Amino acid sequence: MMTRFLWTGMGRNLRLFVLLVLTVGIAVPLLNVLMPQGSPLYVPSYVLQLMGKYLCYASLALAVDLVWGFCGILSLGHAAFFGLGGYCMGMYLMRQIGTRGVYGNPVLPDFMVFLNYKELPWFWYGFDQFWFAAAMVVLVPSLLALALGWFAFRSRVTGVYLSIITQAMTFALLLAFFRNDMGFGGNNGLTDFKDILGYSVQADATRAVLCFASALALALFLVISGAVVGSRFGKALTAVRDAESRMRFLGYRVEGFKLFVFVLSAAMAGIAGALYVPQVGIINPSEFAPGNSIEAVLWVAVGGRGTLVGPVIGAFLVNFAKTWLTGALPEVWLFALGALFIVVTLLLPKGIVGLWAQIKSRNLARKAVSA
């Protein structure tokens, strides 16, 4: 019954898109693992890894869009949830290193040995268990979102003010995690991972599975978001976005709606971060940089806010452009990226998906005229 609810919540386009994501998520890893190196169909490992990274970014973009595009909350701190999820996973991966660290300490990660820790800080307990870390990946970002949202939405902090305090939050986390005394490795963060669930993170097969898992997560998020947005609840959300005061006067408890979506979105971002870390091999405080959150918002804007397909397309497009331009035009790529953001905001307020819809409707109109 649940699956039916989820399935019918989606439109046809979204269903096709989810299938596309899953197909890519299966095909790319398989072509990497199964095809011989020389084959024209072979996908090199770095492409596989890029794909995994983009899929995680796409999940983050979807999370941002869920609160911004559908509920009108512009969060400039979503990278914080992404980063916290990543840190939870990073802590698990650190504990898996065991005696293979440079100092060979079975319990303490290298940076702790180095900073004269005699025993593991309390907040590192439990992270040697995957289930615990997995739970924390969801719980830590969710709880932070719950606390921040609870206070902010109840005090009716809205619009720009909310954006600024989410930015303050991620900036404070950035500074906090930079501190070596915090016990999270300071500026170097967590790195030099070896195993995940007993499989080497450097093996192609593990990477293939992680890439597939990222695709699966994205597909799942698309389905969940589609269900949320397509339901009656979703209609109310959109109404909150467009006319919050009216909804309040009609007797809706606006805070509840907002809080639910905010926490859901934070959890999604956390999971995306957790999948991201083993694939890129490092998590460090720069993930909390306010610029990262703004960039995630821009992916959404480029793809098309208020749609579920848009953020995914935007994240892929912008990040592909970044990968390509930093290699091809290392001196001028920032001009291109900056110009893209300006042009999209000015000329494509609904993003690429909006443009497509516009062209389609114009074609329809023309057909109608010619017929």
Place this chain on the structure above:
Amino acid sequence: MSHKRFLAWLLPALVTLAVAGTAMAADLATLVGNLAAGGYSERDAAITALAASGEARAAPVLEALSAGELYVRTADKVVVIARGSGKQLSLVDAVTGKEAGSASEDALDRIKVNNRLRGTIDAAMGALTLMNPDPKVRRAAAQSLFTRRDASSLEPLDKAIAGEKDAAIKRAMTEARAAIVLGTDAPAARKIEAIDTVRARGDRDALGVLLAAAASANAEVKAAAATAAESVRQRLDAWQAAQNVWYGISLGSVLLLAAIGLAITFGTMGVINMAHGEMVMLGAYTTFVVQQTLRSVAPQLNELSVIVALPIAFLVSGAVGVVIERTIIRFLYGRALDTLLATWGLSLVLQQAVRTIFGPTNREVSSPSWMSGSFLVGQIEVTYGRLWIVVFALLVFAALLLVLRRTPLGLYMRAVTQNRPMASAMGIRTPRVDALTFGLGSGIAGLAGVALSQIDNVSPNLGQGYIIDSFMVVVFGGVGNLFGTLLGATALGIVNKFLEPYAGAVLGKILVLVFIILFIQRRPRGLFAQKGRSVE
């Protein structure tokens, strides 16, 4: 403790004795010639010998040595003082003080000094200039003797004190003598008297002298020095709070300068201008360009380059602001959050543009002499640079207030931001006012850039360091209220500076951020909320 170390101590001492002994007989030429010979230890002894000779040429030669202007001419091994800039330096014979033609730097070999030698020269110069007719020089001499505390300068000090007319300088000299006495093996009674003199001085240097004396072997002196040190310390600690307030005000003035332009563009126009920091950066780079130009065109104006840069920076950043408003922002009114995205893209472009034009490295903007150094108010150390920035921030604030309240432009601005259709209906050309308002905000950011070039890096990343703080200040103070921005900046500055000694710089900043987050929950519209219906 090996005999090796003992020898290391003994050798220079012997050399000193030997050089000092021969110096009596030797003439000035040999004394000066000795400066160029041997390693640092030998040079150290040569300096002392030259200073002790009582020759009139000693002071100018040592001064030149300290400033790195004393050279040996490679051709004939004559010691010369070389001054001037460019390829050819004009020379003065160090011994005779007569002109000696000119030479290029390649034909000269500089006599090197290090910190140790500079210290020795200072002590020597102190003793040599105690009788100088210029009171400023005498005071400086007393101060340098106080910090060097060299027993050999006791004798000239005594002479100078006897002849000194100026009471303040006399006191400084007495303090110097007291400080030196504490380091010698004078009788305990004399030392205790000296402790009282030093204690009356009561500053950090005095504390240092007293603490050193507290390590004395004599129990009586030790106790007296310890009590005196304690009382000085207590007094200094009491001043510390006042000092923190000053630091807070100074930090607050920087925040105010950075934020006040944003208070216009964001506060009154509703544009979330992420490129605001880059406007500040443009102002700083304008200062750099102005200074470079003045240096080559009119070097005599160099001291005023910062002032010359002010209007130019205002115009440059303001013009860029107007262009931005006309080409980008004007299409985005009513879509506040979209302005954030577009201006973020813009900030990337501006940063990279500056990086391409000026290069990625820091650019040097020198401080004029009237912005360097510091003075004491009680025991609060106030640096001139910071003081001028505080004054400047307040002036900018006042000027802005005047423009908004007392000029037609200000009236139009307020009208347009409060009720656009009505203002338009009254015949105000709203697009023009929009452009000018944005230009004004950006121009003020440019002014901030001139000030920041004095205390921070002039690099493409300059603006990024201030953008978040600026937003925090404006939001904390209350959007749309200039007084809120003033109060917000000052409050955040002071809170930060009081937290810093206890929590450290990083944790202090985190606490301030958490405080702002919590504060916004209590007062969702900042310190001074705009009232009325225009808010929703």
Place this chain on the structure above:
Amino acid sequence: MKLGSIIRSGLVAAGLVASATTGAFAQSGETIKVGILHSLSGTMAISETTLKDVMLMLIDQQNKKGGLLGKKLEAVVVDPASNWPLFAEKARELLQKDKVAAVFGCWTSVSRKSVLPVFEELNGILFYPVQYEGQESQRNVFYTGAAPNQQAIPAVDYLMSKDGGEVKRWVLAGTDYVYPRTTNKILEAYLLQKGVAKEDIMINYTPFGHSDWQSIVADIKKFGSAGKKTAVVSTINGDANVPFYKELGNQGIKAKDIPVVAFSVGEEELAGIDTKPLVGHLAAWNYFQSVKNPANEAFIKEWQAFTKNPKRVTNDPMEAHVIGFNMWIEAVKKAGTTDPNKVIDAIVGVKVPNLTGGMSEMLPNHHITKPVLIGEIEANGQFDVVWKTPGLVPGAAWSPILEDSKNLKADWTSALNCGNYDTVAKKCIGSGK
């Protein structure tokens, strides 16, 4: 008809792809690719862009000399944009897609840490040119910058000597990241060993880009007024230095009263500061532009001609790249191939001239021998060398002063082939191969 045209265009496209790939192969057959992995944008561009230019110049010069193994060298420049995950991505791209023979790059510790696993996995070669915290030795990395024993310890020794002013009280001020933390930890242990009392050492950490130094400089002044000669050992990073030095100058801290010796301030950084108030403050490096030496003078001339800027300065990490690049060239010549395994074996023991008049040698622990120079800042933005080590100092991967690492040894020659060998337990601990 329609089908025919599709087939035809398909064939044309296939032909194009084929010719493009063969073209690419033909090209890669003629050149040896060298990767340059330095940030050209973002916060680190300020330091790293120069190193990219140096590499381009070196490659250019080598090509004029006839290239390497009869082939031309080709630079592959990418921009990791001061973004650490992007460093790993770009390293992978260089090694897997561009198939470069060696990579010269990274500046910050975290960027190096980020790319380490990639170089290990894909068996690449990285030359890392910056002074760093040590406590590391990796088979695929060659550390051409200074280890702490080649910079920090000699600087402290100098300050304790008579010429340095017989300093008794120490402020260890740094930016809060791993390099200052490690250096200060080593220095603290060393100072305690030398009999300095614990209360005569003050340690202070500040965040990146810290710009308001009023309180901290006042604290330093306060700490310095205890009647003992005080010095500041600064591991403050890049951007924060300019406001720090400006505040020092303004609060009247003169080098002859409280000297500051810095490990991260070189000619490039001074180019952005008015150095007149700073005359006499110190820096410890393995190279200064002011060193008089024919090799150095030639290098400066070439560099200024290459950048078309007669005032362009040179600095220590640039020299490290010069040494690293020449060592790699020698090793490739010796091995007769660019195959990483052969080059890694061949490079140990290679000696090339450095720019200060000595011969630097690649050691089995993948660090090199370097002289240590102490320079005082001059009014013209250059350093005046006031002291230098009598010979070259071999870089130590593991600090013998720290408890955790005193038994560790790194040796990548076939006898041991381990980056962290425990000489007491007689085994290769951790993941060292």
